[in-house]
Amino acid sequence: MTALLEAKNLVKHFVGTRSMFGRPTAFVRAVDGVSFNVKAGETLALVGESGCGKSTVSRLVLRLIEPDQGEISFEGRDLLAMGANELRAFRRDAQIIFQDPYASLNPRMTVGQILAEPLVLHDLVPAEQRQKRVEELLRLVGLEPRAARRYAHEFSGGQRQRIAIARALAVEPKLIICDEPVSALDVSIRSQILNLLRDLQQRLGLAYIFVSHDLAVVKHIADRVAVMNLGHIVETADAEALFASPRHPYSRALLSAIPVPKPQAKRSRLVLEGEIPSALNPPSGCRFHTRCPYVIDRCRSELPQLLSDSSGHLTACHRSGELPPADAILPSDGGLSPTLARLIAAFNRMEEAGTSGVGTDDATAPHATAPHANAPAGI
Numbered sequence: 001m002t003a004l005l006e007a008k009n010l011v012k013h014f015v016g017t018r019s020m021f022g023r024p025t026a027f028v029r030a031v032d033g034v035s036f037n038v039k040a041g042e043t044l045a046l047v048g049e050s051g052c053g054k055s056t057v058s059r060l061v062l063r064l065i066e067p068d069q070g071e072i073s074f075e076g077r078d079l080l081a082m083g084a085n086e087l088r089a090f091r092r093d094a095q096i097i098f099q100d101p102y103a104s105l106n107p108r109m110t111v112g113q114i115l116a117e118p119l120v121l122h123d124l125v126p127a128e129q130r131q132k133r134v135e136e137l138l139r140l141v142g143l144e145p146r147a148a149r150r151y152a153h154e155f156s157g158g159q160r161q162r163i164a165i166a167r168a169l170a171v172e173p174k175l176i177i178c179d180e181p182v183s184a185l186d187v188s189i190r191s192q193i194l195n196l197l198r199d200l201q202q203r204l205g206l207a208y209i210f211v212s213h214d215l216a217v218v219k220h221i222a223d224r225v226a227v228m229n230l231g232h233i234v235e236t237a238d239a240e241a242l243f244a245s246p247r248h249p250y251s252r253a254l255l256s257a258i259p260v261p262k263p264q265a266k267r268s269r270l271v272l273e274g275e276i277p278s279a280l281n282p283p284s285g286c287r288f289h290t291r292c293p294y295v296i297d298r299c300r301s302e303l304p305q306l307l308s309d310s311s312g313h314l315t316a317c318h319r320s321g322e323l324p325p326a327d328a329i330l331p332s333d334g335g336l337s338p339t340l341a342r343l344i345a346a347f348n349r350m351e352e353a354g355t356s357g358v359g360t361d362d363a364t365a366p367h368a369t370a371p372h373a374n375a376p377a378g379i
């Protein structure tokens, strides 16, 4: 079966620094040879620490930015070769929802206008039926039709995210990229939005690329998971297989950072050493080698390829065949090394930033916290 979306060897480098004459002197290697596919109706989660390239991949596969290298196909058609008309049709098939629904919803438009806009843009519904369609969309995401007369700033964070989802659904897409869709929301609202996304997926057959730094959230929504580290995908597998038995040392470290619900439950921890490197000057060979407890000489010079086993579980590690099973990793002395503590902090940072501000999914609730610095503007 042809994948809905297929990305092959995507590369995107940004100018990191310039000389006093404006010439680039260093590049941020944000995405450096990333390949994956998404099947119709499935959820592929893209996970990794802040700055590993998740949002850049999202923008590349929507052609919001152009790759330096690589191929992208949608339903077997070459996305990078599409002309204006084909691209317009693709923009209907593929939508994006951002972390901060406040920044991506126009404050000068009513919710009704926001939802009608894509219908007009893509000439989907005759003018006399637009209001009815807007009301249907609002009901689909669990909002009252009267919400159409109000402005986005009158709603809580959870409700604004529902409006953003309704706007994405207006064009009846096949794929929605959800870039940290619940990170800015109060913990109590997150599960409502995740349940809504899952429910909509079942009813409408949507595929999602679900970008998140929060593996606890990913565990509940993903069919497959791709783990990213510094511009590379280091492991891809079915969610169940990855959470049960992660193979790449980086995946293991990330998973061991998920809080255990039962305090008495014991879980092994993989302790990482070394500094977190920068995408401006990534380590040679395996980009995880400065922090990997299993590093050997070969890792410092040779980039490991993402190789599949017979089940389709892909891992990019020179030593994946010889590492102990995840369950057999010896626990540390119970404490956290400073490096692992920083890693966990990196994963929890945005979560903490979103926990104050939206106490309830009620229309009268105050605004969500300030927009995430990296939140891109809406499209």
Ligand SMILES: Nc1ncnc2c1ncn2[C@@H]1O[C@H](COP(=O)(O)OP(=O)(O)OP(=O)(O)O)[C@@H](O)[C@H]1O
Binding pocket: 014, 015, 016, 028, 029, 030, 048, 049, 050, 051, 052, 053, 054, 055, 056, 057, 213, 279, 374
């Ligand atoms: N327009 C840009 N110009 C220069 N550097 C950029 C640009 N966009 C992203 N980067 C850099 O590329 C790297 C990857 O950024 P990206 O936003 O894709 O990461 P991310 O995984 O989405 O992080 P986060 O979890 O914080 O959202 C980072 O080092 C970032 O600073």
Ligand code: SF4
Binding pocket: 248, 249, 250, 286, 287, 288, 289, 290, 292, 293, 294, 295, 296, 299, 304, 316, 317, 318, 319, 320
């Ligand atoms: S290739 Fe080497 S450094 Fe990289 S994850 Fe595997 S063992 Fe660690």
Ligand SMILES: [Mg+2]
Binding pocket: 054, 055, 056, 179, 374
């Ligand atoms: Mg991002």
